[in-house]
Structure formats: structure tokens, C-alpha cells
Amino acid sequence: MQTQERVRVAPLVFRIQSFSKVMGLLREAPLVPLLIIILVVLSASFADVLAPHDPEISVKNASGRPVASYLPPFWMQGGSLATPLGTDFHSRDILSRLLYGARVSLLVGVVGTLVAGALGTLLGILAGYVGGWCDQVIMRITDAWLALPTLIFAIFLASILKPSLWNIIVILALVFWTRYARVIRSQVLSLRERYFVQLAEVNGAGTLRVIWRHLLPNVLNTVMVLFSLTIGVAIIIEASLSFLGVGVPPPTPAWGSMMADGRGPLIAGKWWISVFPGLCIMLLVLATNLLGDWLRVRLDPELRNR
Amino acid sequence: MPTPLLRVSDLRTYFYGFHGQRVVKAVDHVSFTLEAGETLGLVGESGCGKTTTCASLFRLLPPGGQIVGGAIEFDGDDLLQKSPAEMQRMRGRDMAIILQDPMASLNPLFSILDQVAEPAYFHRGLRHRTLWERVRHLLEMVRIPSPEQRMHEYPHQMSGGMRQRIVGGIALAGEPQLIVADEPTTNLDVTIQAQYLNLLKELQRQTGVALLFVTHNLGIVAKMCDRVAVMYAGKIVEQGPVRELFNRPRHPYTESLLKAVPKLGSKAPLYGIPGQPPNLANLPPGCAFAPRCPAVMPRCTTEEPGEYTVAPRHTSRCWLSMQEGEASRCPAEDP
């Protein structure tokens, strides 16, 4: 029937619009945060090429013997350009470790958030659209889950699972899905009353179809904003876990564990081992937050007060 | 003639947006007077500038708004020359306002006593027992039953009609000479509206206060007002005594408004003014009503008409009225 045709076409057009909307958005995005993110992504992807040394073994000098440990950055006395940002206890090059460390932060942050987002969005849509007892159950679980402090819960999970990159991602996903569920649910609740949804229902569209073709494209905006906002927190949590020694296991370089390594030396005045990775984390999270803020203002109106 | 209580002369209030690139002429060359004890109606569609005119009187404009010209004389004093401190003293004390939404107007966290007492406390210096008496008296005046108990209650415990009456009480608390009522009955149930309007009339009789009544409902104007000013696109297109204006409107817009009022019992199709309300940021040259005017002439689309006096205290801003009266204002645009 004609109405059914119209209803089916609209979401498809919507999705094409969504994609070109994303491309258009990127052109308008604030420059500095975007640059920072691109820089980090490039570092992580091309670390093999960019890094002057192997991050996991000590730097050797010309005669093949390990270079001094705790070398300061090149602008300070005793530093050298071969290890521009200094070396740590094991004579490993800080700069190389920073570049490789970006991988962990990005990978864990992005993938973890993606999984959390997918899970949370799905549950949020279910709770909002199906409603009834399904809604109640999911909401109560969400509340209880939220009562567990993120880091403590993450540590708890880390004590049960074996430490590995993928387990950290799982932990992050498990810890963050609730944020998505809550917000998406309330958005779906209001969407549910809108005409195009009711029209689809009246035309006999099943639950799955309505969810897939109508609800999802419309919550996409919110999901994108939430995503950019929670990525920062995920990165910090991962760094915290690594810092505490329950994150990605050594010798894989991670910014958080670098900061932990540098804690002792810091007290003795050797600040570079902790401060550089800290700056990296700060800049990356700053960039994602700024981007997220800008996205929120741009895409509004659902998330005005978070 | 004694000095009118309020004389607005050539008031211009513009809104600047997008770093000054967009100018909305919300109030454009508006002039009217209000005598003590008189009721003047301000009528027009949404967005015609009625509310901005009221805000301009109090000099409390939303961000982006600015009074760029004209004069507002209250009891002989030009309000535009006053300092912020002086204006603040006048608000609530000499002029008061009743806003449209009674629930939103009252602070949910404070008692009725607290909120009604404020103007009397700050402007008339009443304290303690005298203050309490005054609040009780005010609540009685606006016909709130058992005022001694009610004054300790909170807004959410009152009905809509009661809340709006309390807002009326707040307006009277400072003993003002002028009350501006910005669509006070629009959010009330129809059955309550008549009660409220009667109350306002009674209060006016008791206190002698002048009333500037903003509404889009001509029926209310007929009932409440002595004179009425009709606004369109930021300008007053016609103003005059209510009887005369309703019987013999001079401006085509006024005529259309009157025609649009549905008549009880008639089965005739409803009349709607054709076209769209104007975009105040982008007005066409000439008369702003020209695109929708049933009596439009070629001159209307190129030159703005002046304000012509067609009868005592009755003016009309239309080329059609030019012959009937003499020009009382020059139809010049700002350079």
C-alpha cells in the first residue's frame, strides 16, 4: 500500500542523510580537538614506523650495551636526542612507549565504549519501547548496577577474570552500558508517541521492524553524543586500572602503567616518566570532551543537561 | 488637559541577533497614552509586539533587546532617563505586572505570604504585624477564602484561578498606579475567565488603578477596556475608544479581526485572515499588512502610511484614512 511504501522509504533516506550529516559535521568540527584526536590515532596506527625504539626492551647505545636508565628529556642536562623524552627504570625509551601506549588507550576506550553503547542502546530501546515488566526489570537492574562505583566494580571484575586486553574491554563494557540504557530509554519513551512510529504500528509493522527502521536512526544522534562524552571516562578508567596494576599486563606499554612506574622516581625528582603519559591522557580526554560538547550543542536537544 | 499617567512617544525597541546582523523591529514607532484609572487594551496576534511593549515599559528586556528611541513618560518623568536603581524602585511600586502563566509565576518553594508580601516589604517598608495585615487584606481583596490559613500554603496547593488571583494580589501589594496585565486569562479555564475579569474590574474601581490589558481576544476588550490599540508587526495600526472602533473600524486589519470573531448560533463559514503573519526580521517595504490586506492599493506596497487622526483620540495608520483625518505623524522611516 502507498503508506507502507512511504514508511519504508523514509528510514532509508534517513540513514543516507545520517551518513552525509556525519561528513558535513566533521567539516564544521572544532579544529584543535579534532587535530589532537587525529594525532593520537595516527600515532597509534603508525607507531611501528614512528617510534625510534622498541618500547618493550631497553635502548642500546652504539656498543650494544643498554643506555643509562632514568635519562632525562633531551632539553635537560644529561639527556640525549636519541631518547628525546628520556628513559625509564629499564632504559626503555619514553617516546616510543608513549606512541605504542596510544594503542591501548584508543583501542580499549573506543571498543569498550562501542560495546557498552551497543549493549546499553539495545537494552534502552527494549525498555522504552516494549515497556511493562521488561522496562521495570531492566530499570531496576540498571539502578542496582549504577550503585556499584565504576572503578570498584572494575577492580572487582579484574580480580575474577585474568588480566588481558580483551578482558579490560569486557569490563569497561559491563561498567558503562547503564549510562546509555538510561538516556536512550527516556528518548525512546518520547519517540514512541510520535506520529511516524504510531503510523508504522498501525500499518502492521512488527516490533523488530519498528525498532530497526524507525527508532534506531532517531536515537543515533544521542548515541553519538553519548559516545563522544563517555569515551573520555573510559580512557581514564582504563588508565586508572593500568595505574593500579590491574589493567593491561606488562610489558605492553600503557599510559596508565607508565604513570605508575614513574611514581617512585617522581618523588626523587625524575618527573618525566609520569608526567608525559599524564599529559597525553589529559590531552586526549580533553579533545574528546570538547568534541562531545560541540556535538551536543550541535545535535541537541535531548542531552541538554546530561 | 491633565498630564496622562503614561505617555509613550515614538517608542522603538529592536532585537539584535547574530552579532548585530539581524535586527527584529519588535516595537516600531509606537505611541499611545493612558490616563489615570483608564483601561487600555493592547490587541494583536502572537508576535506582533504587545509583550515587548510591556517589557519596554519596565525596561526589562530579554537578552538582545534594546530600546533605541522614543520616550516613556510616567507621571511626567521619562523612564528612559532613569538609572537602574531608580527603575528598580519604580517596578512593583508605581507599576506592576500580571503575567500569563499563573503556575510558572509563583516560586514553588515559598509560601503565598512570602511572595505577596515582597512588594509591600521592599517598596512600602511594611514589617511584622502591619505587613501581615496588608497581605491578609490583599488576599481578601482578590477573594481568596480563609486568607489567614491560605497565606501559609504553597502555590502547588492552589487552583489555577486562585493562583492568578494571588498574582493579582502581588501586583496590588506595592500600591501601584498602573497595572499591566499580559494575557492574564489565556491560561485559565473559560468558566474562570469571566470571574477573573470581573474581579479585575472591581479592583480597579476600588483602587483607581490604570490598566494596560494585553490580549488577543476581542471579546475581552469589549468587556474590559475603555480604549483599545491594535498592533500589527510592531506598529499600532489603529487605536481609539472601544465602542467607536468596534462599530466603525478604519483600518482593514481591525476590520478583518472583527470579522474573524465567530458568532454564536451562526452557521456561516469561519473567516480567517488570508496569508501568513509577517517575519519581523524581514519586513516588506511599505505597509506591513499590505500582503494580506483586502483593500490594498499600489501605494501601500511602496510607502509606509503615517498615523492619521480620524476622530478625537482615534488614529489609524492607513492610506485609506489619510483623507479623513490630517497627518499627525510624518511617515518617515529611520535613515
Add this chain to the structure above:
Amino acid sequence: MKQYILRRILYSMVTLWLLTVIVFTAVRFTGDPALLMSDYPGVRPEDLAALRAQWGLDQPYLVQYGVFIGNLVRGNLGTSFQFNMPVLDVYLRRLPNSITLGLAAFLISVAIGIPLGIVSAVRINSRWDSVGKLLALLGLSVPGFFVALLLILLFGVSLGWLPVMGMGQGLWDVRYLIMPAFALGWFSSGSLLRLTRSSMLEVLGSEYVKLARFKGTPERVVIVKHAFRNAMLPVLTLAGLQLVNTINVAVVIEVIFSWPGIGRLMIEGLLSRDFPVVQGVALMAGAMIVGVNLLVDILYAYIDPRIRLMR
């Protein structure tokens, strides 16, 4: 209001219960709890057997859960092998330290966040507002433990003014308390600032504030009396929730400053494979949060007359 409070209490109990289910399921899901709980040197088969008996680990899940809840209700969270004491006792001994730290951090974040948020809103788009917005952003983006390290670098190492470890004499030894409290409160300051600012902005744009100005109420009174109190309602709820985040960051801060609180307890437990401690802290932390949320809800009920006067 009574009904409202009763409903909130009931609701909290349900949440608590769900919490235990989540923890219980998580543990059982990933392996043999007995092994987890007895992964320390010198463990003997008899200990394993005793553990299984105490927690009913060879019974079906439902019974296990019953035993679990039964133990919890009686305050039995297991025994720590590090300290050879019941977990609950260890927890309670360390709790005051964390509470001190948390309270100090809370006070700092309120003292910084709320006034700045108000000023930011009242003087919107001014220099104060730019400072406020910048601080809020930094609070959100700079991890607390980085702040901690920087503070140590500056005040502990370079300037040598403050000690960098431990708690000092008594609970409120300011020299030891100030750096960790500041690092801990850092994130909350940013959040509170943000929320206070947006809440104030919303209230300042409301009709009743508009009317208050039309009434000629002095601006000072408009802001303090009308705007502030209404704006504080959502801020209060957030302040209670900030506690959650404080506990998060507290773990790391306590480790950095060697502060003997429950966060550090949990990490010690993790590193020594003292599982009962880890589980115990997780459960107790969750319970505390539920409790605090309940208190905040009750407090809210007293402040907002719309709720106070309900049935």
C-alpha cells in the same frame, strides 16, 4: 511524605538485593569461587573443604545464594587471610579514614564548584564565566591521579612543603590531608560547577524569577532568595551522586598517597589475591552508595514543599 519515604526505602532494599545478585552471579560465572577465595600460599585441602561448607559451594545455585545472603545478613563477609580477620572488621577499621578523605574532598569541591557555578551563571559570558567553564572542563578531563602526581611534584618534591605519604597523626592532620583531598575533589568540582551553572541559568530564565524582577525585588534578593534555592535542588541530588565518583577516584588517590582507606584495602586485597576482601569491599561500597542515595532522597523530601506536603 511518609508514603514517599517508605517507597524510597523499599526501593533501596530492592536495589541492595539486586546488588548482591549481581556480585554473586559475577563470581560464580567465572569459575570456582572456592579456588578464588583460597588462592594464597599454604592453603590446605581441609581449608578448601571448610570454605565449601561455609559457603555451600557444592550445592545448587539457589541454595548457594541462600547461604550467601544468610552470611551477608549476619555480617559475615568472609575472612581475610592477609590479616586473618573477618573482612567486615578490617573494612570497618579502615572506613573512617576513607570517610575523612571523602568528606574533605566533598567540602573542597562544594566550596569551589558551587560558588563558581553561581558566578558563572549570573555573569554569563563574562571573564568569570570563561574561567568557570574552563575549570569545569579541566575537572572532567584531567584524571584525578594525574592531579595528585602533579601536586606531589610541586608541593612535595620541588617546594618540599607538604608530606607525600600517609595519614599523619589523628584523622584531620591537614598537612597530610590537603593534597589527597584536593586531588580527590578535583573531578567533583568540575561536575558541580557545571551543574550549578546550568541549573542557575535555567532558574534565572524562569517565569517566577522574571516576575520577581518585575516586582522590583532587589537583584541581590532575586539571586539569593529566588534563584539559588530553586537551583540547588538538582545540585543537591548530584552532590549525593558525586559520592559515587569520589569513591572511584578514591581508590587511586589512596594508593598514591598511601592513605590507609578502603580503596587501598581493596587494591591490597587484589594484589595479595585476598579475594574475600575484594568482594567484601565491592559489596560494602555498593551498600553505602545505596544508603547515601536514600538519605539524599529523604533530605530532598524535606526541602521541597511539593513533596513534603504529599501524603
